[in-house]
Amino acid sequence: MSKQELPIVQTTSCCTSPQSAPLGEGQAVELAAIFKALGDPVRLRLLSLIAAAEADKGVCVCELTPAFELSQPTISHHLKLLRQAGLVGSERRGTWVYYWLRPEVTDRLASLLARPANEWQAEPAAQAS
Template sequence: MTPTALACCAPLSREPLGRERAERIAPLLKALADPVRLQLLSMVLSHPGGEACVCDLLPAFELSQPTISHHLKVLHEAGLLERDKRGVWVYYRTRPEAMEALVTLFAPEAATV
């Protein structure tokens, strides 16, 4: 699922969701459906400068570094995060187009006057 493919789609409130579109969107939502991944996305979004190192995220969880890295990889593969290796650490930031696509997907249809 690429955020670009999601961004081109109409909000769910505009028209019923077809099978093909639902199959394209489901992996993205599945990535977000895990509480740890949702927390990680929130932490990256709210971190000063809009990016966070794995070392910044680890203290918030009672999970190992490989487990946190796995969850971040899932978010990256879903197209929600970008990553950048600097030395031994990997830094993550959200993909703006993915965040906009999620907002658009769940936006209520504008009222007509």
């Protein structure tokens, strides 16, 4: 049970099958899973709290849970979904577990949404300055 799920996205994506259609089925499934993780108010607020922390430090779950009027298992569940989507990473430090943002993934989504008129195809992640 100590299996750590792999993130859905590989930012170094090697295209699935760039046929003719823009955004192939495979990529659509992959991206939709990430957007679905963002499609909940609690998870969005969690992510914003996590993103607000210093990247290398991370945020303790013990700081996140009391920010919501939800049970601790519910918060834990949402954090798990964010992690499975690849949006955050997590690590245990002593008694506490810390979560941090993975900007590669959010950047990928941002670059995808930023130029919708252009290419929605596979994009080898943003190489922003």
